[in-house]
Amino acid sequence: MQxxxxxxxxxxxxxxxxxxxxxxxLAGQSVxxxxxxxxxxxxxxxxxxxxxxPWCEEESAEPLVREWGREGLEYWTKIVPVAExxxxxxxxxxxxxxxxxxxxxxxxxxxxxxxxxxxxxEPDLAQRFDTALFYPAEAHLDPRQAVCALxxxxxxxxxxxxxxxxxxxxxxxxxxxxxxxRGYGARDSLADLRGVKGEMLVLATGEISLKRPVRLxxxxxxxxxxxxxxxxxxxxxxxxxxxxxxxxxxSILELLSAAYALHPAFGEAExxxxxxxxxxxxxxxxxxxxxxxxxxxVNGLYRHGFLLAPALARRTAAAVLKDAFFPEVMDEHRSxxxxx
Amino acid sequence: xxxRPLAIYGTPLSSRLLVGTAQYPSPAILAEAIKASGAxxxxxxxxxxxxxxxxxxxxxxxxxxxxxxxxxxxxxxxxVKEAVTTAQMAREVFATSWIKLExxxxxxxxxxxxxxxxxxxxxxxxxxxxxxxxxxxxLVLAEKLIGAGCEVLMPWGAPIGSGRGLNNPxxxxxxxxxxxxxxxxxxxxxxxxxxxxxxxELGYDGVLLNTAIAKAGDPVSMARAFALAVEAGRLAYxxxxxxxxxxxxxxxxxxxxxxADLPRRA
Numbered sequence: 001m002q003x004x005x006x007x008x009x010x011x012x013x014x015x016x017x018x019x020x021x022x023x024x025x026l027a028g029q030s031v032x033x034x035x036x037x038x039x040x041x042x043x044x045x046x047x048x049x050x051x052x053x054p055w056c057e058e059e060s061a062e063p064l065v066r067e068w069g070r071e072g073l074e075y076w077t078k079i080v081p082v083a084e085x086x087x088x089x090x091x092x093x094x095x096x097x098x099x100x101x102x103x104x105x106x107x108x109x110x111x112x113x114x115x116x117x118x119x120x121x122e123p124d125l126a127q128r129f130d131t132a133l134f135y136p137a138e139a140h141l142d143p144r145q146a147v148c149a150l151x152x153x154x155x156x157x158x159x160x161x162x163x164x165x166x167x168x169x170x171x172x173x174x175x176x177x178x179x180x181x182r183g184y185g186a187r188d189s190l191a192d193l194r195g196v197k198g199e200m201l202v203l204a205t206g207e208i209s210l211k212r213p214v215r216l217x218x219x220x221x222x223x224x225x226x227x228x229x230x231x232x233x234x235x236x237x238x239x240x241x242x243x244x245x246x247x248x249x250x251s252i253l254e255l256l257s258a259a260y261a262l263h264p265a266f267g268e269a270e271x272x273x274x275x276x277x278x279x280x281x282x283x284x285x286x287x288x289x290x291x292x293x294x295x296x297x298v299n300g301l302y303r304h305g306f307l308l309a310p311a312l313a314r315r316t317a318a319a320v321l322k323d324a325f326f327p328e329v330m331d332e333h334r335s336x337x338x339x340x
Numbered sequence: 341x342x343x344r345p346l347a348i349y350g351t352p353l354s355s356r357l358l359v360g361t362a363q364y365p366s367p368a369i370l371a372e373a374i375k376a377s378g379a380x381x382x383x384x385x386x387x388x389x390x391x392x393x394x395x396x397x398x399x400x401x402x403x404x405x406x407x408x409x410x411x412x413x414x415x416x417x418x419x420v421k422e423a424v425t426t427a428q429m430a431r432e433v434f435a436t437s438w439i440k441l442e443x444x445x446x447x448x449x450x451x452x453x454x455x456x457x458x459x460x461x462x463x464x465x466x467x468x469x470x471x472x473x474x475x476x477x478x479l480v481l482a483e484k485l486i487g488a489g490c491e492v493l494m495p496w497g498a499p500i501g502s503g504r505g506l507n508n509p510x511x512x513x514x515x516x517x518x519x520x521x522x523x524x525x526x527x528x529x530x531x532x533x534x535x536x537x538x539x540x541e542l543g544y545d546g547v548l549l550n551t552a553i554a555k556a557g558d559p560v561s562m563a564r565a566f567a568l569a570v571e572a573g574r575l576a577y578x579x580x581x582x583x584x585x586x587x588x589x590x591x592x593x594x595x596x597x598x599x600a601d602l603p604r605r606a
Contacts, residue, residue, distance in 0.1 A: 060365040098503075106557055194398030219501050219551075241399035242390040283402060284368035 007032065008320070009175035011168045013040040015048070015143070015305045016298050017181035018150045019075075019313035021160060024179075027317055030159040032175070036167050041147030044183050044277045045305060047200050048143040049226050049236050051213045052076055052307055053088050055109035055135045062286055064328055065304055068311035075310035076141055082149045083141040086212040089113075089122060090133040093261060099217040103133060110135045124208050128263060140213045140226055143306060177320055178295045183280040184243075186299055190290070193299060195243040195278030199251040200236035202228070203259065205269035216262045223258035232272065235259045239303070247276045279303060289316050289329050296320060343578040346545050348381075348492050348523055349438065349470040351409065355380045356540070357570045358411070358525065359563070360550025367402045369559055374406050377563035382408045383440055383548065385415035386430045400433065411472065413440035418453075420460045427464055439464060440494070440527075441473045450500045454481045458488055465489030474527050477511040479518060486522065493522055494548060497539060498529025501551040505535035509542065516543045533562075533569030540573025541581065 008024045010017045013035035024031045037043070054069030076083035090110075092100040104110065110133045111117075119126035121134065154160045168182075180186055184195045210227040226234045235258075238251045252274060259266040282288055282300040287308055290297040298316050301308050318324035346353045359379040364370035374382060384403055390396035403410060412430030417423040420443060427439040443460055445453030452475050461471045465488060473485050477495040485493060495515060498504035506512060507529065516524060525546040526539040536547045547570055556562035 062365075102555065194402075240387070240390075242387065242396045243398060244390075244393055244395040281366075283366065283371070285366035 007174075007176050008179060009034060009171075009177065010179045010181055011035075012043075012181040012183065012185065013037075013151075013162070013164070014043045014181065014183055015041065015045040015147065015150075015309045016183065016301060016312065017179075018147065018154065019309040020179050020181055020298055020316050021154055022080075022150060023313040023317040024320075025154060025157040025160050027321055029321070031154075031157075031161070033154070033160070033162050034166050034168050034171065035162070035164050038164050040151045040162070040164075041144065043185070044279060045143055045147060047198065047237070047275045047277045048305055049200070049213070049224060049234060050083075050141045050143040050146065050306055051088065051224065051226060052083055052139040052141065053135065053213070054307065055107055055138060056088055056090065056215065057304065057307070058107040059103055060106075061304070062284070064286060065308065069304065069307045071311040071314070072307040072309065073137075073139055076146065076306065077139060079310075080146070080150055080153060082146045083139040085137065085139040087121075088135040088138040088140075088213050088215065089118070089125070090135070090215045090217065091118075091125065091129040091131075091262070092217040094130075096217055096219060099219060100131070100133065103217060107133075107135075109137060122210055122212070122214070124210065124263060124265075125214065138213075141306065142228055146306065176294065179316060179320070180295060180297045181299070183299060183301075184278040186280070186297060190297060190299060192282055193280055194241075194282075196281050196302065197240040197242045197244065197276055198237040198279055198303075199240075199247050199255070199274070199276040200234060201252060201255055201271055201275075202273035203233045203235060203266055203269035204231050204272050205233070205265060206231045207265035207268065208233075208263050214262065216258055218258060218261075221254040221258050223255055223262070225259060225262060233259075233266075233269070235266075243278060245276045245278065247274050251276075279305075287312055287329055288331060289319055289326065290331065291319065341578045341580055343574065346523060348472075353380050353546075355567070355570075356546040356574055357536075357567055358383065358546055358548035359553060360384075360548070361403055362550055363554040364559060367399065370554075371402070371406055373553055373559040373563040374408060376560045376567065377553065378567045380408050381411050382406060383411045383413045383550070384434070385413050386426055386433060387416075392429065394433070396433075404434075409438075410434045410436060411438050411440050412436065413474075414442045416444065417442060418444055420456045420463070423456070423460045424463050424467075427460075427469060428467070431469070437468055438470045438472065441471050452476055452496070454478060454484075457481070458484045461485055461490055462488040472525070477508050477515060479511070479514055482515055482519060482522075486519070491522070492525065493519070494525045494527035496528045497526045497535065500528045502529050503531025503552060504529055505531055506538055506542075509538075512539075512544070513542055533565045536566055537569040537573035537576070540570055541577050543577050546570070 008031045010021045010033045021031045052073045054066040113132045113134050115130045213226045215224045281302040285302045287300045315326050355378045358381045360383045414423040414426040443453045443456035471490045472492045498507045523545045527548040530549040553562045
């Protein structure tokens with residue numbers, strides 16, 4: 001019986017590769033995950049913010065991100081429950097109040113908070129801001145913890161194998177399907193894929209406590225702070241049309257200034273990490289499932305890796321196993337599919 | 341008044357709207373908005389970090405594919421040296437001698453540094469650049485920039501991204517009257533199409549903006565709205581608007597109107 005199953009080879013053990021592998025495994029397939037690094041989630045996923053914020057993202061993302069993002073939210077709270085639903089706060093300094101108004105007009109699913117509403121939720125911020133937007137249904141997770149949890153889940157499947165320190169090109173064994181989830185690593189195979197640099201840092205301080213992600217609006221340097229527990233805070237992230245992984249002084253200066261504007265106690269925090277990676281993106285900043293023959297590229301999740309990966313993975317499995325078609329993310333011609 | 345076509349550094353332009361390429365929700369929406377705006381010139385800011393390593397190539401090629409003439413800018417530069425280096429890098433990357441010169445002095449208002457601007461403009465003109473300086477609306481500064489070799493001037497309407505419109509119409513008008521033959525383009529501060537139309541009605545040759553389109557709820561529709569407003573403002577200027585006056589002037593003469601004395605007869 002086992003031998004008759006098509007064998008699925010997933011290339012890349014970032015958040016896309018792992019969720020895709022999970023979907024195929026749940027469907028009873030035999031899955032092999034190939035990763036050139038020595039462990040899972042060492043690329044883009046490693047530096048992610050881990051905000052599950054489908055409503056906040058309406059500010060700049062297409063409606064699809066909200067719709068499919070809600071599936072992501074459910075996945076990370078029910079199926080692989082590593083996320084905490086504590087909502088998102090959006091604040092702006094008094095002089096950037098018009099930005100808060102603009103944000104409220106472009107998004108849904110929020111309540112306006114006054115100072116006392118803010119004090120109930122984040123007392124440390126109530127002295128700093130007298131109004132905020134609160135998105136109660138949003139959640140956040142620690143990306144590195146989520147990768148571990150999902151990897152652990154996958155290891156429980158008998159017919160799922162991991163091969164780390166392995167380049168996809170070095171493999172000779174046959175696979176029925178190759179699901180390429182390499183992110184920016186697949187740049188050479190996808191002509192319209194680009195990298196968008198994101199830089200982040202992690203601060204540690206015992207002087208502030210936050211229970212949920214906070215976004216600080218600013219006309220030039222919007223920033224978010226996500227609590228990681230144990231007094232650690234992830235501060236991110238720049239969005240720069242640049243395909244190097246260099247962390248620049250200017251970016252760190254901007255991130256730190258914004259964190260300091262959110263709360264001066266961040267000025268005394270210890271910088272425990274700085275990092276940068278390239279978000280894979282297509283021109284409309286929406287993801288794609290792109291089939292050519294027996295190779296399927298799942299890519300272009302841009303700023304929405306953890307948010308959109310579950311919905312993309314589900315549809316990838318359906319496209320491969322049931323020949324389903326999703327016009328929102330599949331831009332190949334149908335005729336091409338039939339000859340494949 | 342004849343509506344003479346605009347030419348900048350010898351390049352004739354049929355659209356008087358120039359558009360920036362930053363802050364859009366995605367490159368795809370940027371492309372659609374540029375198309376809807378009808379702009380023939382788009383500005384692009386270059387980070388020196390990306391310029392040195394040529395690592396912004398994916399995005400730059402998307403910009404080149406828009407088919408518009410690329411006007412690189414030195415956004416974010418705070419010294420003459422930075423601005424000159426960035427301009428030289430931009431010339432290599434975008435294969436153009438045009439440069440929108442920004443030398444910023446103040447963090448809060450992003451106000452141009454007039455002294456650094458004149459110095460950098462002189463250096464770049466000597467180096468063969470066609471310089472479009474982003475300046476305050478100061479008349480004397482305009483003279484110095486022209487003296488430095490700038491053939492186009494770009495005074496601000498209001499601080500970058502503020503959306504406040506024309507803060508100082510009096511000075512902008514003075515600038516227009518003093519330099520009737522220098523192409524003048526309002527750069528920055530425009531919030532709504534009404535602001536753009538007002539700039540054109542002052543006799544300005546064009547309007548350059550970014551945030552008002554990129555951050556609108558629907559950037560593509562807003563781009564079209566600005567295209568219409570710029571055209572309307574230009575037509576209005578050439579059609580010579582009536583001067584405002586204090587008293588009503590009926591468009592139909594009251595005197596001799598049939599039955600005009602009816603109330604008195606009643």
